[in-house]
Every structure is written in C-alpha cells, then in structure tokens.
Amino acid sequence: MTKLSIIYYSSYGTAHAMASRMAATAEAKGAEVRLRRVRETAPDEVVQSVEGWAAHAASVGGQPVAEPEDIDWADAVIMGSGTRYGHVTSQLQSFIDTLGPLWQEGRLADKVYAAFTSSQTRHGGQETTLLAMLTTFCHFGGIIVPPGYTDQIKFADGNPYGVGVVTGGDGVDETANAALDHLVTRVVDVAQRLED
Template identity: 80%
Template sequence: MTKLAIVYYSAFGTGHAMATRLAETAEKQGAEVRLRRVRETAPDEVVQGVDAWAAHAASVADQPVAEPDDLAWADAVIMGSGTRYGHVTSQLQAFIDTLGPLWQEGKLADKVYSAFTSSSTLHGGQESTILAMITTFCHFGGIIVPPGYTDPTKFEDGNPYGVGVVTDDSDELSETDLNALDHMVERVLEVAGRLRD
C-alpha cells in the first residue's frame, strides 16, 4: 500500500476542495492517505477581516495540521498552494521551512512529488507557483512526477506541470478540474508503487 501525504494551504476553499478530491481518489486506488492542511500564519485580524477567509478557516479548524513527520512517513507527497504573485503562499513556505532537519538526514529524498495550485485569474501565476514547488522538490532529492500530457484530459486543462484551477465564488471544481486531479494522483501512485516494488 502506497503512503501518500497531501499537504496544502487554502485560504478560501479551492485548494481544500482540490486536496480533498486527491485524497478521495487516492483512497479508492488503495493508498493510505494523510490529508494535512498547513497552519495559518496570517494574523487573525487579517483573516477575520475577509469573510470568505474567516469562514474557510473556521470550517477546517478541527482538521489535522501538517507536521514534518507526515513527509517522513510518506512514499509520495502532493503539495498544493494558491498563487501569491506567482509563488507559493507564505503559509506553505513556512511549513517547508520546518523541513530542514529531515532534509539534512536525507529523509525527504527518493520520494515521488507532484503539485497543484489555484488562482483567481486565468494563468495568474499557476505555472510559476508549481515550478517553485518543483524547485523545492529538487532540493529534497525528490522524484518529480508531473502529469505531463500523458492523458487526454491534460489537453483540456492545459497544465503539464501539475494541476491548476481558476477559482470562482463557488469553489466548485469543474469536470475538467476533477479529471485532471484524478489523473495526477493516479499517476503519482502508479510511479510510487513501481519504485516501492
């Protein structure tokens, strides 16, 4: 059984919906999954000042928070972050910054990694955000498994680096989004399984 850690940050809910879909699909494929959000690092007065942000924070408050051990445990890791000026959120970066001890011990190497993101505008920094996560995975010594154009759905969503979604007020994922997420996690599990065997 492949052990998959899905570690993500979501301010308004789209990233959470994406991570949840990845986890559900992975479990259907027989993986053992740890779905973990990263800690909110923005000041509470800032979060509470934006209704959608405050509502989402309240809705996930009782859900598990990512710890470095979740990556040490995993055979494969999928990270997700909204775009912030073409880069990962400070919240996800704060979590990544806690991984130094594991990195020094080589405990982040030789795992399969992939990534997802969302933005409020078309493109909106999606590819550069995923590439920023891929750069981190390179430093880990990770085995990067992008979806590429390995399935017809990738010609619909158009992102070979990972999965990127354009958000709207509903945080509903389209059929194309769902198919792209399913394909990515299935590919990650397939490659991780081959490496484990």
C-alpha cells in the same frame, strides 16, 4: 500499500476541495492517505476581516495540521498552494522552512512529489507557482512526477506541470476533477512501481 501525504494551504477553500478530491481518489486506489492542511500564519484579525477566509478557516479548524513527520512517513507527497504573486503562499513556505532537519538527514529524498495550485485568473501565476514547488522538490532530492500530457484530460486543462484551477466561477469543475484524478493516480502508480 503506498503512503501518500497531501499537504496544502487554502485560504478560501479551493485548494482544500482539490486536496480532498485527490485524497478520495487515492484511497479508492488503495493508498493510505494523510490529508493535512498547513497551519494558518496570518494574524487572526486579518483572517477575520475577510468573510470567505474566516469562513473557510472555521470550517477546517478541527482538521489535522501538517507536520514534518507527515512527509517523513510518506512514500509520495502532493503539495498544493494558491498562488501569491506567482509563488507559493507564505503559509506553505513557512511549512517548507520547517523541513530543514529532515532534509539534512536525507529523509526528504527518493519520494515521489507532485503539485497543484489555484489563482483568480488563468494567467495569475499558476505555472510559476507549480514550478516553484517543483524546484523545492529538486532540492529535496525528490522524484518529480508531473502529469505531462500522459492523458487526454491534460489537453483540456492544459497544464503539464501539475493541476491548476481558476477560483470562483466554476472553480473545481469536471475538467479539474478529472485532471486531479489523473495526477493522484499517476503519483500513486509511480510510487507503487518504485516500491516493487
């Protein structure tokens, strides 16, 4: 059974919805899944000053928080983050920065990695955010499994580096869900092949 960790940061809930969709799809494919949110590092008064942010933080408050051990445990890891100025959120970067001891021991290497993101506009930094995560996976010695154009859905969502959605409006719509299903299925399939 492939062990998959889905580790994400979500301010308003889009990345949470994306991660939850992939977790359900992976479990249906027979994977053992750890769905883990990244710890909030913004000051509470800042979070509470934005209604949507505060509501989402409250809704996931009881859910498990990502720890380095969740990556050590996994055969495959999918990371997700909203885009901040074309890069990952500071919250996800703070988590990544805790992985140094595992990296030094080579325990982040030889795992399958993929990424997802969201932004407020179509050209709001999705591709650069995904590429930033892929660059990190290169430093880990990871096996990057992008979706490429390996399924017709990728011609609809148009992102060969991972999955990206525009927040608000339709948000995680039918096309995005199909792209997420394809990404996580591809990650689990490749991880299973590597195990054999």
